[in-house]
Amino acid sequence: MEIAILLFDDLTALDAVGPYEVLKLIPEAKVRFVAREPGPKRMNGGSLSLVADCSFHQVQSPEIVLIPGGPGVSSVLSDPPTLDWVRAVHKTSRWMTSVCTGSRILGAAGILRGVKATSHWLTVDSLREYGAEPVHERVVRDGKIITAAGVSAGIDMALTLVGIECGEQRAQAFQLAIEYDPQPPFNAGSPDKAPKGIVELLRSRARTK
Amino acid sequence: MEIAILLFDDLTALDAVGPYEVLKLIPEAKVRFVAREPGPKRMNGGSLSLVADCSFHQVQSPEIVLIPGGPGVSSVLSDPPTLDWVRAVHKTSRWMTSVCTGSRILGAAGILRGVKATSHWLTVDSLREYGAEPVHERVVRDGKIITAAGVSAGIDMALTLVGIECGEQRAQAFQLAIEYDPQPPFNAGSPDKAPKGIVELLRSRARTK
Numbered sequence A, B: 001m002e003i004a005i006l007l008f009d010d011l012t013a014l015d016a017v018g019p020y021e022v023l024k025l026i027p028e029a030k031v032r033f034v035a036r037e038p039g040p041k042r043m044n045g046g047s048l049s050l051v052a053d054c055s056f057h058q059v060q061s062p063e064i065v066l067i068p069g070g071p072g073v074s075s076v077l078s079d080p081p082t083l084d085w086v087r088a089v090h091k092t093s094r095w096m097t098s099v100c101t102g103s104r105i106l107g108a109a110g111i112l113r114g115v116k117a118t119s120h121w122l123t124v125d126s127l128r129e130y131g132a133e134p135v136h137e138r139v140v141r142d143g144k145i146i147t148a149a150g151v152s153a154g155i156d157m158a159l160t161l162v163g164i165e166c167g168e169q170r171a172q173a174f175q176l177a178i179e180y181d182p183q184p185p186f187n188a189g190s191p192d193k194a195p196k197g198i199v200e201l202l203r204s205r206a207r208t209k
Helices: A013-023 A080-092 A102-108 A124-130 A153-166 A168-177 A196-208 B013-023 B080-092 B102-108 B124-130 B153-166 B168-177 B196-208
Strands: A002-006 A030-034 A039-042 A049-052 A064-067 A095-099 A139-142 A145-148 B002-006 B030-034 B039-042 B049-052 B064-067 B095-099 B139-142 B145-148
Touching (some): A002 A013, A002 A080, A013 A030, A013 A049, A013 A064, A013 A095, A013 A153, A013 B013, A030 A049, A064 A080, A064 A153, A095 A153, A102 A124, A102 A145, A139 A153, A145 A153, A153 A168, A168 B196, A196 B168, B002 B013, B002 B080, B013 B030, B013 B049, B013 B064, B013 B095, B013 B153, B030 B049, B064 B080, B064 B102, B064 B153, B080 B102, B095 B102, B095 B153, B102 B124, B102 B145, B139 B153, B153 B168
Parallel strands (some): A002 A030, A002 A064, A064 A095, B002 B030, B064 B095, B095 B145
Antiparallel strands (some): A049 B049, A139 A145, B039 B049, B139 B145
16 A cells, blocks of 8 residues: 655654654565655755655555645645646545645645545635635544645644544554543643633734735 | 754654754754764665764754754664763753653663653653653653653653753743644653554554564
């Protein structure tokens, strides 16, 4: 089972690495990190690089496709070779998935028209631009397209996908292997739960970017 | 504030990248990925590399040190240059932290004697070898040493550390930024919660490794 994870400069590493740690546990999985140009991709913040081993022509028919998000998404949205690849692999894939603002890449590739989808809470409503139906939930499945909310939601998305694809027992084993028994020290992980002042702070920062 | 994250071959990427996504949000943070020999470090599973930009002599007095775990830990335990670096930075750091089996590296460096500490649930009791007091909790703080349980626990650890170091409001803002509102689709993330058969499966696999 070939799993393609798209990399590009200025992505958010956890969007890719969270699901990677779950999906790589599928015994039949061959995970490929793919980019328009193979090599190290510099993350936002600058100090970390993830390496893409494969170019688009080396990964033409993956079963599972994962599109991460991050500040670099805005460049990808106007990059025809990447959008062409997303459209092409969508034709034969079993699953198209995204984390955080990666869903905007799915949208720009034209595959979210009429599709229920989510994104980071700051950007989910912008999915309407692509004809999608924004849903404020952590993991949203519509047919073979599964989108996750911001950054850390990719772990929940990957476990959901493993549950569907490989069965509940395997998903539970993977959850236990990565000891995913989350105990956040604060209760501020969504705009409904965080103090209003903090929600407003992040909204105003996002507006000025 | 210099933050050093140790890299080595065959580490578990999420151990490093989960806390990275939180700690990098500290406005004063300069995150350095450090290794005995800089360059790409291949993760277990083979398809992903993270790049270490810095050698040990380039990062001599970080404020925060993070040691990830993974299968590669067993090689690091018998690597004097790495253990020497851990001991050296421990002398001046504000915080020494680990995720998953990374705590065994702290132990082998001799800094867990008499210290309460944790690790992946499959290995936490082995911390006794290093004179530590094993604690079956997700995040364990003892003085300036904070250890986290398996893989995904690094996110909770990093938020805990930010809460202590930068205050609750900043930690809540970071939690909201990475939308850390976990909703695992199953309740199998710890050996107390997972079905017994799955716990036994993972135990027996660990024994035959």
